[in-house]
Amino acid sequence: MKPEAPILQTHKLSIGYAGNTLFEDLNLELSSGTITCLLGLNGSGKSTLLRTLCGLQPAISGQIKLFDKPLRQYSPQALARTVGVVLTQKRYAADLRAYDLVALGRHPHTGFFGALKQADKDVIEQSLEAVGMTSSAARRLAEMSDGERQKIMIAKAIAQQCPIILLDEPTAFLDVISRIETMMLLRKLSREHRKTILLSTHDLEQAIRTVDSFWMLRRGSQAVCGTPEDLILGGAMASLFEKNGQTFDPLSEHRVIEEDARPVGVEGDPSIVIWVNNALIRSGRKPFPMAAAYPCINCISPSKFIITHPNGICRNVASVSELLTALQEAESQPMPQIQIQSQYA
Amino acid sequence: MACLVYGAVYIPFDNVVKILGGKTVERSAWQSIVIQSRLPQAATAVLAGSALAVSGLLLQTFFRNPLAGPSILGISDGANLGVATVILLAGNTTQLFLGAYWAIIPAAFAGAGGVMALIIYFSAKVRNSVMLLIIGIMIGYLASSAISILNYYATADRVHSYVMWGMGNFSSISLERLPLFAICTIGGLLFSVMLIKPLNALLLGETYAANLGVNVRSLRMKILACTGFLAAVTTAFCGPVSFIGLAVPHVARLLLGSSNHRQLLPVTLLAGACVALLCNLLMVVPGSGTILPLNAVTPWVGAPIIIYVIASRKHIHYFNEA
Incomplete structure (x- = not known):
C-alpha cells in the first residue's frame, strides 16, 4: 500500500471528562484505507477516545484534524458525512427492517423530510450488498442474530458514505463465527472500498490477524503505534500486559502466559x-x-x-x-x- | 359524520344533510343543534384527538417507551394544575368561561411545560424507562394534590366549574372559539411534521442520532415544546383527556407495521382524529338522551389496546431492544 497523507490526525490531544483527564498529549494518525485497532485495558478510555474523535464529546485540549481541517470547523451535517460510527449499545425499535435502518444512514444526505431519491436507494442496496445482507433487507432487527445486526449497523455506516468509520467493540457479544466474519468484512471495506477504519476490541488474536496497525493506550504514558508484528517483536505488546503478572508470549499463538x-x-x-x-x-x-x-x-x-x-x-x-x-x-x-x-x- | 347525525337529540339523517348543505329544515332547533353544537364538537374532537395522539407519539419516541403519554407522564396533570390555578383562584368563573381562554392556555402551557422540564431533568439521571414513568406518575400525584388543596380553599361554584371542566369535553368549544383552537392545534401539528426526519434518527438512540448530524439538544427542546404545547392546548380547551395520547400511537404502529415517522406520524394523526370521534359517539348513551363524560369513555377504548400491546410484546417488537 502506498503511504498517503493521514486522513485523521490528532495533535497534543487530551481527552476525558471535566476533572478527569484520561489521556494527555495524544499524537495519533490514521492513513487512508487502513484498519487500526485501539488496544488498552478495560476502562482505560478507548470509548472516550472514539467519542472524541467523531465529535460526540469535546476534547479537553489539543486538536483533531480530519482531512487537514480541524474537527471544530465541521458542521454537524458535514461531520456526519465524514465520520460514521458503529456502537456496542443495543438499539431500540427492534421492529425496524434492515432496509429502513440502513436508510437512516442516508440522513446526512437527504432533504428536510428525509425523502429517499433513486440515488439514495442505490446506495442503500449497495451497502446491504457490501455486507452480504441483500436478501435480509425486509427482515426486522428482532428477527436477526447479533452478528447480522452488527452487519446491518456497518451497512448503515457504509450508506452514510463516510471515508472514516469508527467502531466501538464491534465484535463484543458476537459468537466466534460472527466475530471472524465481522473482522473480515472490515478488512474488505478497507481494502476494496478504501474506508479508513478505527475500532476497539478485546479480541486480540483476531485483531492481530486483521488490522494494519495498533494504537496502544496506557494511562500515564505515551501511546504506542505500529503494526501488530512490530509491537510484538519490540516487546510493546508484552508491556501492556506485564502489570497483571502475566507475560505476553508472541511465539505461542499470541497467548498470554502466566509468569x-x-x-x-x-x-x-x-x-x-x-x-x-x-x-x-x-x-x-x-x-x-x-x-x-x-x-x-x-x-x-x-x-x-x-x-x-x-x-x-x-x-x-x-x-x-x-x-x-x-x-x-x-x-x-x-x-x-x-x-x-x-x-x- | 356519524357524530353530526347521532346525538342526545334525534335528528333524521336527511335533515342533517340538508342543514349541512345550507338548506333550512322544518325545526330551527335542529339546525342550531347541528351547526352550533355538533359541528364544532366533531371538529374539536378531530383536532384534539390528533393533537393528543401526536403528542403521545413524540413522547413515546423521545423516551423510547411504549407507556409514555401526556397523561401518564404527568404532563396533563401539570396542565391541569395550571388551569386549576386560574379557575379556582383568579378572576371570576363566569368571566373565565365566557371569554378568558387567553388566561387558561398559557397557564396550562406553563403547567405542562414545567412537568416536561422536570421529566427531562430526571430522564438524564434515570435511564430506566419504567422508573422514569413512575417518577412521572409521582409528579402527577403531586400536581393532583396541589389541585386538591386549591379545591379545598376555593368557592363552591368555582369548584363546580373546575370539576365540569375536568371531566373532559369536546363540546365546550363554541363555533366562535373554534378558529383559535384550530390555529393552535394545527400550528402544533405542523411543527411536529417538521420533526419527522430527526425523530427517525432518534430511533437508533441519541448517540447514533448525533452521528447522523442531528443536533440532539435542540431536538429535545423542540420535542418538549411541541408536545407540551399540543397537550396544553387540548387540556386547556377540552379538559384533561386521558388515554388518547397513550393508545393511539400504538394503533397506528399496529396498523402500519412500521416505526418510520414519515408514515407513522400522519397515520397517528388520522387515527387520533378517528378515535376521538369514536369516543365522542360512545359518549351518547343509546336511547336515554344522556351524555357521559368523555373521560368515562376513553379508558374503555385505550386501556384494552395498551394491555394488548404489553401482553404481546414477544410479537410486537417496536419497543424491544435488539
Missing part, C-alpha cells in the same frame, strides 16, 4: 500439539521442547498421549482431560524440582 508457568515438553503430531499447548497454557503451564528435566508429552493421536516424567516413569493417557489430571498428580508429588529451577532460573 510462574511450569515447563512441559511437547512433541508429536502438529495438529494435536496445537491443542495440547492450548490446554497447557490454560492450566498455567508452558509448552517447551522435550527435555528430561520436566514432564514431557508425546502426542500420538487424539486418543493416545504418552507422558514421560523426569523420574523416568511413562504413562499412557487417552484424552487431554486425563493428561491434565496426570500432570496435576505428578506435580503434587515430591519431585526433584531443584534440578528444573537451576536449569530455568
Whole structure:
C-alpha cells in the first residue's frame, strides 16, 4: 500500500471528562484505507477516545484534524458525512427492517423530510450488498442474530458514505463465527472500498490477524503505534500486559502466559500439539521442547498421549482431560524440582 | 359524520344533510343543534384527538417507551394544575368561561411545560424507562394534590366549574372559539411534521442520532415544546383527556407495521382524529338522551389496546431492544 497523507490526525490531544483527564498529549494518525485497532485495558478510555474523535464529546485540549481541517470547523451535517460510527449499545425499535435502518444512514444526505431519491436507494442496496445482507433487507432487527445486526449497523455506516468509520467493540457479544466474519468484512471495506477504519476490541488474536496497525493506550504514558508484528517483536505488546503478572508470549499463538508457568515438553503430531499447548497454557503451564528435566508429552493421536516424567516413569493417557489430571498428580508429588529451577532460573 | 347525525337529540339523517348543505329544515332547533353544537364538537374532537395522539407519539419516541403519554407522564396533570390555578383562584368563573381562554392556555402551557422540564431533568439521571414513568406518575400525584388543596380553599361554584371542566369535553368549544383552537392545534401539528426526519434518527438512540448530524439538544427542546404545547392546548380547551395520547400511537404502529415517522406520524394523526370521534359517539348513551363524560369513555377504548400491546410484546417488537 502506498503511504498517503493521514486522513485523521490528532495533535497534543487530551481527552476525558471535566476533572478527569484520561489521556494527555495524544499524537495519533490514521492513513487512508487502513484498519487500526485501539488496544488498552478495560476502562482505560478507548470509548472516550472514539467519542472524541467523531465529535460526540469535546476534547479537553489539543486538536483533531480530519482531512487537514480541524474537527471544530465541521458542521454537524458535514461531520456526519465524514465520520460514521458503529456502537456496542443495543438499539431500540427492534421492529425496524434492515432496509429502513440502513436508510437512516442516508440522513446526512437527504432533504428536510428525509425523502429517499433513486440515488439514495442505490446506495442503500449497495451497502446491504457490501455486507452480504441483500436478501435480509425486509427482515426486522428482532428477527436477526447479533452478528447480522452488527452487519446491518456497518451497512448503515457504509450508506452514510463516510471515508472514516469508527467502531466501538464491534465484535463484543458476537459468537466466534460472527466475530471472524465481522473482522473480515472490515478488512474488505478497507481494502476494496478504501474506508479508513478505527475500532476497539478485546479480541486480540483476531485483531492481530486483521488490522494494519495498533494504537496502544496506557494511562500515564505515551501511546504506542505500529503494526501488530512490530509491537510484538519490540516487546510493546508484552508491556501492556506485564502489570497483571502475566507475560505476553508472541511465539505461542499470541497467548498470554502466566509468569510462574511450569515447563512441559511437547512433541508429536502438529495438529494435536496445537491443542495440547492450548490446554497447557490454560492450566498455567508452558509448552517447551522435550527435555528430561520436566514432564514431557508425546502426542500420538487424539486418543493416545504418552507422558514421560523426569523420574523416568511413562504413562499412557487417552484424552487431554486425563493428561491434565496426570500432570496435576505428578506435580503434587515430591519431585526433584531443584534440578528444573537451576536449569530455568 | 356519524357524530353530526347521532346525538342526545334525534335528528333524521336527511335533515342533517340538508342543514349541512345550507338548506333550512322544518325545526330551527335542529339546525342550531347541528351547526352550533355538533359541528364544532366533531371538529374539536378531530383536532384534539390528533393533537393528543401526536403528542403521545413524540413522547413515546423521545423516551423510547411504549407507556409514555401526556397523561401518564404527568404532563396533563401539570396542565391541569395550571388551569386549576386560574379557575379556582383568579378572576371570576363566569368571566373565565365566557371569554378568558387567553388566561387558561398559557397557564396550562406553563403547567405542562414545567412537568416536561422536570421529566427531562430526571430522564438524564434515570435511564430506566419504567422508573422514569413512575417518577412521572409521582409528579402527577403531586400536581393532583396541589389541585386538591386549591379545591379545598376555593368557592363552591368555582369548584363546580373546575370539576365540569375536568371531566373532559369536546363540546365546550363554541363555533366562535373554534378558529383559535384550530390555529393552535394545527400550528402544533405542523411543527411536529417538521420533526419527522430527526425523530427517525432518534430511533437508533441519541448517540447514533448525533452521528447522523442531528443536533440532539435542540431536538429535545423542540420535542418538549411541541408536545407540551399540543397537550396544553387540548387540556386547556377540552379538559384533561386521558388515554388518547397513550393508545393511539400504538394503533397506528399496529396498523402500519412500521416505526418510520414519515408514515407513522400522519397515520397517528388520522387515527387520533378517528378515535376521538369514536369516543365522542360512545359518549351518547343509546336511547336515554344522556351524555357521559368523555373521560368515562376513553379508558374503555385505550386501556384494552395498551394491555394488548404489553401482553404481546414477544410479537410486537417496536419497543424491544435488539
